[in-house]
Amino acid sequence: MGVKQAIKSLDAFPRPEEHLLQKTRSGAVVSIIGLLIMATLFLHELQYYFTTYTVHQMSVDLKRGETLPIHINMSFPSLPCDVLSVDAIDMSGKHEVDLDTNIWKLRLNSDGHIIGTEYLGDLVEKGHTHGHSHDKQKDHNDVALKIPAHGFDKNAEEMVKKVRQSLANGEGCRVYGVLDVQRVAGNFHMSVHGLNIFVAQMIFEVATRVNVSHIIHDLSFGPKYPGIHNPLDGTERILHGASGTFKYYIKIVPTEYRYISKDVLPTNQYSVTEYFSPMTAFDNTWPAVYFLYDLSPITVTIKEERRSFLHFITRLSAVLGGTFALTGMLDRWMYRFIELLTKPHKRTIVR
Numbered sequence: 532m533g534v535k536q537a538i539k540s541l542d543a544f545p546r547p548e549e550h551l552l553q554k555t556r557s558g559a560v561v562s563i564i565g566l567l568i569m570a571t572l573f574l575h576e577l578q579y580y581f582t583t584y585t586v587h588q589m590s591v592d593l594k595r596g597e598t599l600p601i602h603i604n605m606s607f608p609s610l611p612c613d614v615l616s617v618d619a620i621d622m623s624g625k626h627e628v629d630l631d632t633n634i635w636k637l638r639l640n641s642d643g644h645i646i647g648t649e650y651l652g653d654l655v656e657k658g659h660t661h662g663h664s665h666d667k668q669k670d671h672n673d674v675a676l677k678i679p680a681h682g683f684d685k686n687a688e689e690m691v692k693k694v695r696q697s698l699a700n701g702e703g704c705r706v707y708g709v710l711d712v713q714r715v716a717g718n719f720h721m722s723v724h725g726l727n728i729f730v731a732q733m734i735f736e737v738a739t740r741v742n743v744s745h746i747i748h749d750l751s752f753g754p755k756y757p758g759i760h761n762p763l764d765g766t767e768r769i770l771h772g773a774s775g776t777f778k779y780y781i782k783i784v785p786t787e788y789r790y791i792s793k794d795v796l797p798t799n800q801y802s803v804t805e806y807f808s809p810m811t812a813f814d815n816t817w818p819a820v821y822f823l824y825d826l827s828p829i830t831v832t833i834k835e836e837r838r839s840f841l842h843f844i845t846r847l848s849a850v851l852g853g854t855f856a857l858t859g860m861l862d863r864w865m866y867r868f869i870e871l872l873t874k875p876h877k878r879t880i881v882r
Contacts, residue, residue: 569855591829598712604707721820722817744768753799756798778806789833
């Protein structure tokens with residue numbers, strides 16, 4: 532008998548309590564609330580199970596001989612496209628002036644709208660000079676405007692007249708496209724460095740009048756992946772006084788994004804530090820917007836992963852079981868509370 536009693540004591544399903552055998556309104560309310568809570572938690576856990584999460588890993592960057600794509604989309608509301616150039620310099624000594632291979636320039640009116648027809652060919656203006664290569668890299672702070680070989684000609688006069696009219700009309704320029712540069716440290720900048728120095732002086736008279744106010748709509752170093760944050764997107768720098776030079780120091784981190792489907796997306800993310808240097812009448816340089824970049828030796832791998840089915844079952848059992856136990860406890864308390872309220876009333880009737 533002792534053994535049988537010991538076995539009975541291990542029964543996890545004893546006879547239910549008295550209040551569980553009686554159907555009451557309070558029990559129905561608690562049951563409905565409990566079912567709604569369990570259904571809501573079940574759907575939440577199901578969504579949580581199907582949602583992927585990311586795991587970050589770091590390793591040494593071993594890539595060699597690849598190019599670095601730089602996606603640019605910027606607006607200069609106070610500089611016409613005829614005077615704006617995009618130059619690139621890297622540590623290998625390669626220097627390209629007024630790039631026009633994959634860069635497009637759109638004329639903007641004073642309201643920021645594109646001037647021209649709906650056809651892209653009518654809106655695009657290629658650069659007015661060709662790229663140049665130099666064996667030695669020049670300091671980007673001392674890049675001089677190109678000096679003409681035959682003086683000030685008629686074409687230059689026509690250009691000065693055209694640009695002055697554009698400035699009077701409040702024209703601006705939107706620059707967008709992709710720069711494919713070597714995977715080494717360097718910089719690219721936007722300025723009036725592509726102009727003939729005498730033409731620039733005829734247009735602006737002094738360097739402090741070159742307004743390099745700009746809006747960075749998008750700046751990235753590769754395709755975008757889910758959750759990426761490019762800190763310069765949406766940056767707006769408008770000058771209301773004297774002009775100056777903007778410098779953005781960028782640290783590029785090579786990144787690989789691995790989807791749950793095993794597809795790999797090679798790209799880059801970056802951090803940035805900004806610096807502005809106002810110009811004075813004694814400066815011998817021209818205002819510009821510089822982006823000086825360097826690459827990190829560490830690469831980041833971001834992998835999408837999904838939670839295991841066993842993990843889902845464990846969480847679901849804990850949530851549903853806990854809700855069931857809580858509603859049972861609530862029903863017990865409500866039953867006893869109602870019982871306490873009704874018992875004295877019954878005794879009064881018996882008397």
